[in-house]
Amino acid sequence: xxxxxxxxxxxxxxxxxxxxxxxxxxxxxxxxxxxxFAFVIFLPFVRKFTCKDxxxxxxxxxxxxxxxxxxxxxxxxxxxxxxxxLLTTTTPVxxxxxxxxxxxxxxxxxxxCILMSVFGAxxxxxxxxxxxxxxxxxxxxxxxxxxxALGQVLWKKFIPDEIKSENLMxxxxxGAFFLIMPFVIANxxxxxxSLTHLQILAILYLGVVPTGIGFYLxxxxxxxxxxxxxxxxxxxxxxxxxxxSILIFHEKIDVLNFILGSSVIILAIxxxxxxxxxxx
Numbered sequence: 001x002x003x004x005x006x007x008x009x010x011x012x013x014x015x016x017x018x019x020x021x022x023x024x025x026x027x028x029x030x031x032x033x034x035x036x037f038a039f040v041i042f043l044p045f046v047r048k049f050t051c052k053d054x055x056x057x058x059x060x061x062x063x064x065x066x067x068x069x070x071x072x073x074x075x076x077x078x079x080x081x082x083x084x085x086l087l088t089t090t091t092p093v094x095x096x097x098x099x100x101x102x103x104x105x106x107x108x109x110x111x112x113c114i115l116m117s118v119f120g121a122x123x124x125x126x127x128x129x130x131x132x133x134x135x136x137x138x139x140x141x142x143x144x145x146x147x148x149a150l151g152q153v154l155w156k157k158f159i160p161d162e163i164k165s166e167n168l169m170x171x172x173x174x175g176a177f178f179l180i181m182p183f184v185i186a187n188x189x190x191x192x193x194s195l196t197h198l199q200i201l202a203i204l205y206l207g208v209v210p211t212g213i214g215f216y217l218x219x220x221x222x223x224x225x226x227x228x229x230x231x232x233x234x235x236x237x238x239x240x241x242x243x244x245s246i247l248i249f250h251e252k253i254d255v256l257n258f259i260l261g262s263s264v265i266i267l268a269i270x271x272x273x274x275x276x277x278x279x280x
Contacts, residue, residue: 001221001233002221003217003218003220003221003224004217004218004222004225004230004233004236005233005236006217007213007214007215007217007218007221008233008236008240009240010209010210010214011210011214011240011241012240012241012243012244013205013209013241013244014206014210014241015081015084015085015241015244016241016244016248016249016251017202017205017206018073018081018206019080019081019084020081021198021202022073022202022203022206023076023077025195025199026184027070027073027074028180028183028187028189029184029189029190030073031069031070031073032180032184033207034069034207035065035069035173035176035177035207035211037203037208037211037212038173038207038212038215039173039174039177041208042169042170042173042216043170045164045167046167046170046171047164049168053159053163053168054168054171056158057155057168057169057175058171059175060151060155060158060172060175061151061172061173061174061175061176062176062178062179063150063151063154064147064154064155064172064215065173065175065176065211066176066180067143067147067179068147068148068151069144069176069180071141071147072140072144072148075087075140075141078137078140081241081251082242084137084141085242085245086121087137087138087145088121088141088145088234088237088238089117089118089122089235089238090118090141090142090145091149091235092118092149093114094146095149095153096111096114096228097149098150098152098153098154099227102153102157109272109275110228110272113268113271113275114228114232114268116264116265116267116271117232117264117265117269118235120235120238120260120262120264120265121235121238121265122261123260123261123264152218152222152230155219155222155223159219161223164220165216165219165220166216166220169215169216169219172219173211173212229272232265232268232269233269235265238265239258239261239262239265242258243258
């Protein structure tokens, strides 16, 4: 659980930072740089496992990081940061669906906790949503949520427990990099895109902290919790993201909605852990 909490904090700054500094840049170019930085960080941790294990991580990375990041960053061209945060609330539903397809048994109380977390995250930023402007953004975000959820479940299911996550993360980021790179080359974006100093720092932070460290901690933490807990934790980043947007990027929100929504998410997590103790 601690790994997931630390990863949540790493992710939460991304919403405001991407919208304020990077939303005007080519999406695939930004994704490529983030993945490249993350790959370099974990390259020293690569170990000699079977080719099969590295290929698993490679193809999971294509889905979880490649497709997810492209759709996620593209959505910022149509949505505000808070709207993106709201639309990530469906990720737990996708986690539940994918986990069920791969054999996990979901009790009713787990589904209840997932729905509570979705509802709570929606309360936090619902007032910022303008449906007339977000049709494309919604489709992109649901694609992002679906592939991120699938990647989590696949990693938990198919990466052996005896393998440390850090030893395969470079392969996962490399898979995502190879998926994105052809689009960057086709659009000649390396030669035509110029970056300000702030944009360089923003991409460096996003590549090292949320993409590199954050997703490593998330995949590592996913190995130690049930799929239902993983689903709930996906939404804890929403109140954190809104809080950082207020304090750092000076976005305006409804304080009452923030308190109520965050309380519902925390209550869902407490109910879940109480139920898990009862089942133990």
